[in-house]
Amino acid sequence: MIGHPFHVLNTVDSTNNYAMARVAEGPVAPGYTWFAMEQTAGKGQRGKQWLSTPGENIMLTTVLQPALGLHQQFMLSVAVALGAFDFFRKYAGDETRIKWSNDIYWRDRKAGGILIENVLRGSVWQYAIAGMGININTPHFPDHLQNPVSLRQITGREWDTLELAKDLCTHLENRYSKLSVDTYPAMLAEYKDNLYRLHEPALYRINGEIFQGVIRDVLPDGRLCLEKNKEILELGFGEVEFIFAR
Incomplete structure (x- = not known):
């Protein structure tokens, strides 16, 4: 199950890098999750950095072994995005959306992002390293960032980041455990129903x-x-x- 075991790192360059290193050392149980209090070189999509004040936000990576082919990678992306979406909507409300391909938005502002990296053995998809960064307790963001938002800004209160991270794992497991070729069409339809900017100029x-x-x-x-x-x-x-x- 995602989040079992759940290991807390005080500081790390990137939870995705850390997970990749553990996988390179030998077999890792699927569902193993690392949560970082501090990342010094967090990674986002297309090489962007994802930085956070220590202990303020969710920064975690979980190791998965999808029973899918490489041509089905987007199926996993949909399941993980829906899990993160379910989690954030639970606390932030119905204005939560998924921005293609797998960012979490609230209104027109980015609350979190997902980066999935793959480990291959020949043509076999051995592991998916799914990293997530979600803004929880940041009160103010630097001016140069385009459109971020945190759960604290939305709700006006501070949260227990570690407990929320474990709840995120529960929501991820709920979606991931149901993912299959047969269930994917319904999952994709739900993904699109909650898609940011769908049918909006x-x-x-x-x-x-x-x-x-x-x-x-x-x-x-x-x-x-x-x-x-x-x-x-x-x-x-x-x-x-x-x-x-x-």
Whole structure:
């Protein structure tokens, strides 16, 4: 089960790096989870850094062994995103959304992100290293960050970060344990029902061009269907940027 065992690290460069090193040393039980009080080089999507004041937010990584093929990676991404979404909505309310592909949003602001890295043995998907950073108790963010938000800012109260991290594991396990080829269509439908900006005109950037587009769908393999000038573009990860007003 995700979160069993649950190990607390006082400081680490990145919980994903730490998990990768443990896997490289030998077999690791699926569900093993590491929570960091402090990360000195936390990793986000596309090489971005994810930093936090010690003890303030959730920074954890869990090791998974999906019974899936490599061509089904987005299935795992959907299950993990839904688990994080369930968790954050429980405390922040119904304005919580999933931003494609797997960020957690509240209104137009980013509450958390997910980074899944894979360990392969030949063509076998041996491990998925699923890292999560979720803003819990940060009272103020640096001005250079685009649109962050914390649970404390939303609710007006401080939280026990360690206890919330364990609750996050429970929600992740609930979704992950139900993931299969048969259940995936229903999971994907629920993912899309809670998708940020679905069917809403908004600004995007592709190859330097900013334009108004509308998200119409997410395909089973994870491609985003974005309408631009009545044409549907099918986009992979990193091919489109969401534009936000400040």
